[in-house]
Amino acid sequence: MSANSRLTIAAHALAWISLYQRQGHEVATSEQIATSANTNAVVIRRLLGELRRAGLVESRRGGGAGWSMARELESITLLDVYEAVEPGPLFAMHRATPDQECVVGYGIQPAMQGIYEVIEETLRRELARVTLEDVLRDILAAPR
Numbered sequence: 001m002s003a004n005s006r007l008t009i010a011a012h013a014l015a016w017i018s019l020y021q022r023q024g025h026e027v028a029t030s031e032q033i034a035t036s037a038n039t040n041a042v043v044i045r046r047l048l049g050e051l052r053r054a055g056l057v058e059s060r061r062g063g064g065a066g067w068s069m070a071r072e073l074e075s076i077t078l079l080d081v082y083e084a085v086e087p088g089p090l091f092a093m094h095r096a097t098p099d100q101e102c103v104v105g106y107g108i109q110p111a112m113q114g115i116y117e118v119i120e121e122t123l124r125r126e127l128a129r130v131t132l133e134d135v136l137r138d139i140l141a142a143p144r
Helices: 003-022 030-037 041-053 078-085 103-129 132-141
Strands: 057-060 066-069
Touching (some): 003 030, 003 066, 003 132, 030 041, 030 066, 041 078, 078 103
């Protein structure tokens, strides 16, 4: 799974669990969610584990095992989901320090870091504006 699809699949899982619960079911299984997302249940379980650590979902073991929402969709923003499943910054610098004797090597990281900080702040602000309830409303309104 690519890093940039993790947010989408996590949002998919949360919307699916919430809708399933609104239909009267207590818990959803990772297999059910995986079928909807057309991915492997292991991928879903890993993401749901990260969402559980962030306090967004709960899990039940044993008989009637599965996943349920820990919070209402209205109280979960896309930023909450992003922070739960996307480790690290959106953009990264060189793994090794560039040649500091070269004018480009010396100046590239400070120049790019400033640009990346603005982009990251814009991304966070926009993700914080959208709740998962907004996403589910758009899903249900989409023409079929």
